[in-house]
Amino acid sequence: MAVNGVTLNPSVTAVRDLRSASCGPVGAPKVTSDLSENIILTSLDDLHNWARLSSLWPLLYGTACCFIEFAALIGSRFDFDRFGLVPRSSPRQADLLIVAGTVTMKMAPALVRLYEQMPEPKYVIAMGACTITGGMFSADSTTAVRGVDKLIPVDLYLPGCPPRPEAIFDAVIKLRKKVGNESVAERSKISQTHRYVTVPHEMKRVEPAVTGAYLRAETQVNALKPSSLVPLEVELKESEPVTSQSVIHADTLSPHTTDS
Amino acid sequence: MSETPAAPPVPAGPEPGPVSAWLSQQGLGHKLLEPDHFGVEMIGIEPTLLQVVAAALKADGFDYLQCQGGYDEGPGQQLVCFYHLIAMDELVNDGPIVPPEAKPREVRLKVFLPRDGIPSVPSLYGLFRGADWQERETFDMFGISFDGHPHPKRLLMPEDWKGWPLRKDYVQPDFYEMQDAY
Numbered sequence: 547m548a549v550n551g552v553t554l555n556p557s558v559t560a561v562r563d564l565r566s567a568s569c570g571p572v573g574a575p576k577v578t579s580d581l582s583e584n585i586i587l588t589s590l591d592d593l594h595n596w597a598r599l600s601s602l603w604p605l606l607y608g609t610a611c612c613f614i615e616f617a618a619l620i621g622s623r624f625d626f627d628r629f630g631l632v633p634r635s636s637p638r639q640a641d642l643l644i645v646a647g648t649v650t651m652k653m654a655p656a657l658v659r660l661y662e663q664m665p666e667p668k669y670v671i672a673m674g675a676c677t678i679t680g681g682m683f684s685a686d687s688t689t690a691v692r693g694v695d696k697l698i699p700v701d702l703y704l705p706g707c708p709p710r711p712e713a714i715f716d717a718v719i720k721l722r723k724k725v726g727n728e729s730v731a732e733r734s735k736i737s738q739t740h741r742y743v744t745v746p747h748e749m750k751r752v753e754p755a756v757t758g759a760y761l762r763a764e765t766q767v768n769a770l771k772p773s774s775l776v777p778l779e780v781e782l783k784e785s786e787p788v789t790s791q792s793v794i795h796a797d798t799l800s801p802h803t804t805d806s
Numbered sequence: 807m808s809e810t811p812a813a814p815p816v817p818a819g820p821e822p823g824p825v826s827a828w829l830s831q832q833g834l835g836h837k838l839l840e841p842d843h844f845g846v847e848m849i850g851i852e853p854t855l856l857q858v859v860a861a862a863l864k865a866d867g868f869d870y871l872q873c874q875g876g877y878d879e880g881p882g883q884q885l886v887c888f889y890h891l892i893a894m895d896e897l898v899n900d901g902p903i904v905p906p907e908a909k910p911r912e913v914r915l916k917v918f919l920p921r922d923g924i925p926s927v928p929s930l931y932g933l934f935r936g937a938d939w940q941e942r943e944t945f946d947m948f949g950i951s952f953d954g955h956p957h958p959k960r961l962l963m964p965e966d967w968k969g970w971p972l973r974k975d976y977v978q979p980d981f982y983e984m985q986d987a988y
Contacts, residue, residue: 651967680986689963692984696983697983765931766956
């Protein structure tokens, strides 16, 4: 593309030609030319922030309908990979927690633990009305947490019920701006040592109530076991000889039969 | 779960329906209740007789526990545990083609329980395996304990929760997490 005879986005050779033409008979200084062509001058903060904001990896965390909208981003229609967002299933590899969906009192300890397991620096987007104030559950729910910021610090509130995928993009872009403004030198000042409200308690540690005995119980094993009376017929090719393994009995499919 | 509370039995009570007549014929004691607005027959059962009646009805063709649940009649009143049974097999297997207007036989059993102490009914887990989680939810929400259930523990609420959230006299604990956000 050319405007008034001057080429925009000129090629490297064109820049060199222009430089040599404007420098007189001495010619273009080689050192300056090499520096300007091969060195980017920037601050360490900018470089660091650029790397971080371009690879915000969100944790795959969703408890309700908000996650349906969030999951739409993963597909090709909205394609959030172009923002460098790669969904991670492990909190150890994630640096963005998008709290998508209602958080109940039963889910709250798990959410806090997931947040604690994420490495610093970490960011939280409270997505949807439920995570901001409790939403429609703030009226009379017996179990909904009214505002996830009572559990973990929130960087960005994303209203909607649920927000459109475009709104999530908007939130991610705003979060990128926030990440881009941070400085490594100020990190020690900004980062909090005590990031959520806790009360020193004197409670005693007890055995966990969920022990897995429910699934291992004999009644449950029998309930989940397919009927052993009905053999599952496997379609055979005519040439294949019938062996004892050709008819798979349902018993052998159940992983629990060896226990009982 | 928000059904109108059944009217107390009066001398000129409701007409006994087919299931009630069948139960009387079998010599199983029960209480006649008004049918609901769909005309589904409703029968009150004593807790001690529940397993016997349910087993008899299952043998009579009511092979599907469509819904089990509970409700609270109001402050100081009774807790109700209900069982909605329908007869699926005879509808499907009566003929090769089921006419579209065919309706299965339905009946709803209700067990009225005092709210003092620990109300308990025998579990129907042995008869209908689908009662497993539904009875656990009823236990979770109303504190009705089901004797003989293999896993009598909460289903929805945290397992160390105190109180029965769907009872009318439930008092919400004033936890910080559940106070208003503004």
